[in-house]
Amino acid sequence: MNHPRTPHPDVTVVGIGADGWGGLGGAARAVLGAAEVVVGGARQLALLPKDACRGERVAWPSPLRPAVPELIAAHAGRRIAVLASGDPMFYGIGRTLTEVLGTPLRVLPHPSSVAYACARLGWSVEETEVVTAVGRPLARVAAALHRGRRLLVLSAGAGTPAEVAALLCDRGFGPSRMWVLDQLGSEDEQCRDGVAEAWDEPAHDALNVVAVDCRRAPGALRLGAVPGLPDAAYEHDGQLTKRHVRAATLGALAPAPGELLWDIGGGSGSIAVEWMRTHPSCRAFSVERDPVRADRIRRNAERLGVPGLGVVLGGAPGALGQLPPPDAVFIGGGLTAPGLLDACWDALPVGGRLVANTVTLESEALLAECYRRHGGDLVRLAVAHAVPVGTFTGWRQAMPVTQWAVAKAGPAPLNTSPGDDR
Structure with a gap:
């Protein structure tokens, strides 16, 4: 059985709320009272009474993360208390300290703003989705918008509520409450409510949380929680993996939390966007050599709630050398580019997945040879749509897509032929 490592002997992280010293328990007060150095934000340090906390007060510099090792080293051997808002391990300094110092810390949590907000609203914490706008793009909220869902947005400042209201209206959720x-938790606590499309409240206190009861406007485009979003959800110039093929492609790629995708020949970015929408921790890079399309990918990612999608402007395989190793690779264009398949195959770890789609005979022959040598699944995806035929209805066949999907079982190269079908 593995046991937790011994916490750092000199550093204790103490969570504190807007209620300040009065809201702290005995253990937290004892740590702060005995500390020789107290580190925190200026607002947090101001909450401590000078007679009870006599240690040296050090405000965090900006940027914070690079300064952590030097600051802690400068006070080595002294008892250090680090102040954090609410629960230090929930989007807080506790995680940063643990990652930078490489050791666990003693942490004394305080109720988080999420716990307070759910208590005030009567919402169950486990059924409420949380999105932080602190140091992160607010556009991430868009990926969490589904009718009937409840969200908490951790605000970046006084202007965040109005920005949330504008985003809700823009994404078809103007009727949301x-x-x-x-x-929260202080004597000055306030709660104001309204509807997003009629929101006209002035700027709020910088320390605020926005709660949203999601309600979709009539006629707004429905975006589900699984791959296969409507084609109309994307801005595109025709270079778009269509909805039904996209759903099959994501199924073959099989994203899991925390995994990284290379999307090569991004087009409109739909594969990378929907990979990232499967879980907030999923990451992706979309490689696109056309600058107009690269900008379009960025806009699609922003609108659909995954602004963290990395867009690499350049051709593959040349542009792949700057990327971190992938867990999966999708090739949607340029399959026969010299060295592309070899580079993708070599970059994948054992167990990594590669999925390639094509509509040309030349690339289809290449995929058939890859299938013969490496196995996997080779399928042809054909979709037909009902369309008017005079006064009747008939089927219009879309161009069939050949797809090869394989999980890497070993390091053998693909040794593909040169050429370019893109």
Whole structure:
């Protein structure tokens, strides 16, 4: 059985709320009272009474993360208390300290703003989705918008509530009800509510949380939680993996939390976007050599709630050398580019997945040879749509797509032929 490592002997992280010293328990007060150095934000340090906390006060510099090792080293051998808002391990400094110092810490958590907000609203924490806008793009909220869902947005400042309301209206969720909870846990706590499309509240206290009861506007495009979003969800110039093929492709890629995708020949970015929408921790890079399409990919990612999608402007395989190793690779264009398949295959770890789609005979022959040598699944995807034929209805066949999907079982190269069908 593995046991937790011994916490750092000199550093204790103490969570503190808007109620300040009065809201702290005995253990937290004892740590702060005995600390020789207290590190925290200026607002947090101001909450401590000078007579009870006599240690040296050090405000975090900006940027914070690069300064952590030097700051802790400068006070080595002294008892250090680090102040954090609420629960230090929930989007807090506790995680940063643990990652940078490479050791666990003693942590004394305080109720988080999420716990307070759910308590005030009567919402169950486990059924409420949380999105933080602190140091992250607010556009991430868009990926969490589904009718009937409840969201909490951790605000980046006083202007966040109005920005949330504008985003809801832009994404077809203007009828959603909103609450803004200021200074949770303090004597100055306030709660104001309204509807996003009619939101006209002035700027709130910088320390606020926005709660949203999601309601989709009539006629707004429905975006589900699984791959295969409507084609109309994307801005595109025709270079788009269509909905039904996209769903099959994501099924073959099989994204899992925390995994990284290379999307080569991004086009409109739909594969990478929907890979990232499967879980907030999924990551992706879309490689696209056309600058107009690269900008379009960025806009699609922003609108559909995954602004963290990395867009690499350049051709493959040349542009792949700068990327971190992938867990999966999708090739949607340029299959016969010299060295492309070899580079992708070599970059994959054992167990990594490669999925390639094509509509040309030349690339289809290449995939058939890859299938013969490496196995996997070789399928042809054909979709037909009902369309008017005079006063009747008939089928219009879309161009069939040949797809090869394989999980890497070993390091053998593909040794493919040169050429370019893109």
